[in-house]
Amino acid sequence: MIVTIDKSEYNKIINHPHHVSEVHQKMAVSDRAAQFAPFAALVGYDDAVEQAAIDAFNQVVADNTNEAIEDSI
Numbered sequence: 018m019i020v021t022i023d024k025s026e027y028n029k030i031i032n033h034p035h036h037v038s039e040v041h042q043k044m045a046v047s048d049r050a051a052q053f054a055p056f057a058a059l060v061g062y063d064d065a066v067e068q069a070a071i072d073a074f075n076q077v078v079a080d081n082t083n084e085a086i087e088d089s090i
Contacts, residue, residue: 037043
């Protein structure tokens with residue numbers, strides 16, 4: 018299926034000058050870029066993963082310590 022787009026509506030505005038606000042200052046490029054930067058969609062997810070890794074490590078250490086104690090008895 019071929020879709021054709023009617024561009025005649027755009028011809029009305031294509032040669033208009035770009036709007037420049039008289040009230041607001043132009044935003045800095047670094048601030049504009051920050052709007053499109055990736056963001057943490059799941060707030061706290063990284064902290065939860067890190068805590069799970071710490072808990073798992075501590076469990077392994079505790080298990081190995083208990084085995085060492087049992088072997089020495």
